Amino acid sequence: MSKYWAVFSLSVQQQFYHRASFFLERLRSIIVIIVFFAFWSAVFEGRDHLLGYSRSQMFTYILGMNILRALVYSDKTWELMYEINTGKISSYLMRPISYVGFCLSRDAADKSTQLVSAVLEVVVALWIIKIPLYFPAHPAALLGFILALGLAVTLYFLMSYCVASLAFWTSESAGPRFCFELFLEFSSGAFFPLDVLPRVLLTVFSVLPFASLLYFPLNVFLERIEGVYFWRGIGIQIFWIALFAWAARKLWKKGLKDYGAEGG
Amino acid sequence: MAFLMQFTNRWSSLGWLSGKFVRLGFFVLFVFSIFRHVPSVAGYSLEGVAIFFLTFSLVDNVSQIFIRGIYMVGRDIREGDMDFYLIQPVNPLFRVCSNLVDFLDFLVLFPILGLIAWIFPRILGHLSAAQLAVNVSLYIALCLNGLVIAFAVHVLIASLTVRTQQMEETMWMYRDLVSLGRFPVDIYAPFLRTLLTFVFPIAVMVSYPSKALLGLLSPEKIILAFVLSGLFLAAALALWKNSLRHYSSVSS
Numbered sequence: 461m462s463k464y465w466a467v468f469s470l471s472v473q474q475q476f477y478h479r480a481s482f483f484l485e486r487l488r489s490i491i492v493i494i495v496f497f498a499f500w501s502a503v504f505e506g507r508d509h510l511l512g513y514s515r516s517q518m519f520t521y522i523l524g525m526n527i528l529r530a531l532v533y534s535d536k537t538w539e540l541m542y543e544i545n546t547g548k549i550s551s552y553l554m555r556p557i558s559y560v561g562f563c564l565s566r567d568a569a570d571k572s573t574q575l576v577s578a579v580l581e582v583v584v585a586l587w588i589i590k591i592p593l594y595f596p597a598h599p600a601a602l603l604g605f606i607l608a609l610g611l612a613v614t615l616y617f618l619m620s621y622c623v624a625s626l627a628f629w630t631s632e633s634a635g636p637r638f639c640f641e642l643f644l645e646f647s648s649g650a651f652f653p654l655d656v657l658p659r660v661l662l663t664v665f666s667v668l669p670f671a672s673l674l675y676f677p678l679n680v681f682l683e684r685i686e687g688v689y690f691w692r693g694i695g696i697q698i699f700w701i702a703l704f705a706w707a708a709r710k711l712w713k714k715g716l717k718d719y720g721a722e723g724g
Numbered sequence: 725m726a727f728l729m730q731f732t733n734r735w736s737s738l739g740w741l742s743g744k745f746v747r748l749g750f751f752v753l754f755v756f757s758i759f760r761h762v763p764s765v766a767g768y769s770l771e772g773v774a775i776f777f778l779t780f781s782l783v784d785n786v787s788q789i790f791i792r793g794i795y796m797v798g799r800d801i802r803e804g805d806m807d808f809y810l811i812q813p814v815n816p817l818f819r820v821c822s823n824l825v826d827f828l829d830f831l832v833l834f835p836i837l838g839l840i841a842w843i844f845p846r847i848l849g850h851l852s853a854a855q856l857a858v859n860v861s862l863y864i865a866l867c868l869n870g871l872v873i874a875f876a877v878h879v880l881i882a883s884l885t886v887r888t889q890q891m892e893e894t895m896w897m898y899r900d901l902v903s904l905g906r907f908p909v910d911i912y913a914p915f916l917r918t919l920l921t922f923v924f925p926i927a928v929m930v931s932y933p934s935k936a937l938l939g940l941l942s943p944e945k946i947i948l949a950f951v952l953s954g955l956f957l958a959a960a961l962a963l964w965k966n967s968l969r970h971y972s973s974v975s976s
Contacts, residue, residue: 484893488900494916495904502766502911503758511761635739642743646750656757 463557464565471536471569486577489526493585496522496652511655516594517682521653523582523591524678528609529650530578532616532673533641536566537624541637544627544719553716560712567617594682601683604690608677611697616673618704619644625708628715649675666693669700741828748832751777751906752839766910771846772938773908778843779937780905780930781836783867785829787874793823794878795895798885806886807973817964820882847938859937862946866933872953873929874902879960886967898924905930925952 476482500522504515513521540563543549552559585591596602623640626633645651647670654662654675665671676693679685685693755777759770768776797820800806809819848856881894901924909917909927920927928949935941 481893484897488893488897491897491900491904494912495906498911498913498916499765499907502907503762505766630735632733632736632739635733635736635741635743637739639739639743639746642746646746651750652754656754656761658757658760 464561467557467562467565468569468572471566472573475570475573482577486581489530489578489581490585490588493523493526493581494589496525497585497589497591511653512684513653513655513682514594516592517684518653519591520594520682521678523585523593524681525650525674526582526585527575527578528612528674528678529645530574531571531609532612533645533650534567534570534574535617535620536563536570537617537620538637539566540621540624541627541633544624544715545631545633549719563621564617571613596681596683598683601680601686605677605681608672608680608690608694608697611694611701612673612677615669615697615701615704616644618701618708619669621708622704622711625711625715628711628719644670644673647671648673649678667696669696669704672697672700737828741831744828744832745835748781748835751781766908768908768910771843772934775840775843775847775937776908776931776934777906778836778840779863779867779934780902782833782840783870783874783930783933784902785833785836787871787878789826789829789833791821791875791878792826792829793821794882796820796823797882798889801886801889804973806971810968810971816968817879817882821878851939855939859939862936862941863933866936866946866949869949869953870929870933873925873956876953876956876960877924879964880956883960883963883967886964886971901926902930908934922952925956928952 497519500518504510504518508515510518540549543552549559552562586593596605623637624633626636647654647665647668649671650673654665654671657665662671665675672693676685676697680690680693752774755774756770758765759773763769765773797806800809800820800823806820809816812819844860848859851859877898878895881898884894901920904912904916904920905926909920909931912920917927932941932945932949936946
């Protein structure tokens with residue numbers, strides 16, 4: 461375990477190499493929060509409820525979006541693509557360390573720093589713009605949220621790992637990866653609640669893995685998804701995790717067989 | 725050369741292009757969907773909000789086509805390519821800007837222009853021919869003015885990069901600030917509106933053209949827009965020249 465802890469520790473330190481860049485990134489996130497807050501304030505003008513959300517629920521969704529994006533979407537599988545395409549992965553494969561464990565440690569480091577940063581950004585935003593927040597009345601909602609969030613983090617890691625594994629077969633995976641991430645962000649509710657979209661799209665995204673990443677955990681927290689619908693959502697998450705875990709394993713094994721160590 | 729570079733990696737370029745279409749498509753879907761639930765946002769109808777969003781997309785897109793090369797100036801300096809640009813018989817600023825022309829953004833222009841053409845009759849249909857000509861001319865002039873401001877901001881950031889070699893994050897912060905213009909700036913608090921007009925002239929870049937088209941921009945603000953862009957451009961070019969004078973090669 462100490463080697464994975466060393467990877468984790470070094471990855472955290474790497475985040476702070478360029479401190480000015482790190483702090484500018486934080487400022488950028490605060491700007492995004494301000495944009496969404498201003499837009500939804502304008503939309504909510506003269507009304508207390510919209511799309512089934514109260515004002516406090518909607519603003520909590522926006523802030524929750526920022527934190528969950530940092531936790532779910534922060535990952536280092538871009539580096540996996542780079543390491544495969546340049547042959548650098550060869551050195552990791554020869555070391556007495558599981559490459560998947562190495563990736564997980566690196567990811568955990570990135571998620572830890574991004575999560576702490578996102579919470580601080582939200583605190584600063586709250587201090588600047590005094591947003592009304594919603595907190596779940598029942599502890600069960602909080603527990604359900606933690607469960608759904610953990611599954612969402614696992615699901616995104618596996619999906620991202622599968623897409624990154626395409627680098628074994630092509631050096632042109634950056635473009636498709638960019639398209640995949642953008643589509644995922646929109647269809648998971650990372651820019652706006654999916655309730656805005658036509659009902660048919662919400663249904664499709666809910667059954668597919670997309671809404672499981674952000675929209676579902678956030679709505680569990682807001683107590684808008686409870687009871688049988690909660691367990692249905694958990695079931696959908698587990699199904700897609702199982703599918704992508706199988707796919708990631710298959711792709712990884714096939715990829716290693718076909719790997720040519722170009723550049724390595 | 726830039727065109728050939730992008731079409732050598734066809735699958736990657738297709739992925740980047742698809743991502744840009746996904747982003748545009750989802751934002752258009754969002755704008756149209758939100759108006760299924762509300763009649764107006766900040767006093768603007770669907771067509772009003774749509775023209776703000778499309779004008780932002782237009783100005784941002786066109787500026788990215790022609791000024792994308794400036795994003796690489798930090799890398800060019802660190803890797804020594806800047807030394808070669810300076811001794812070539814071409815304006816160094818032009819050389820830096822044209823280093824990378826994003827033709828994929830050019831393709832994304834077509835749906836943006838198509839949607840703008842679709843919206844125009846819906847917001848301008850009630851105007852007389854003379855008023856229509858004035859509004860559209862002002863819209864085009866202020867869009868071009870917005871491009872001048874975008875260019876000036878990029879040159880400012882490039883000048884700072886020549887001095888410090890580490891300003892890439894500033895470029896992305898500028899992009900985030902520009903995204904504040906995605907919606908009418910009237911939705912922001914007065915303090916922020918002032919900031920977005922006089923300090924970071926995002927409102928002038930992307931909101932003023934739409935307001936002029938809708939007949940909501942006063943003559944004073946129209947003049948202000950052109951004066952601001954002139955001042956920004958002059959300051960940016962002066963800073964660029966000054967930065968080049970103090971440039972010392974990092975490596976080559």
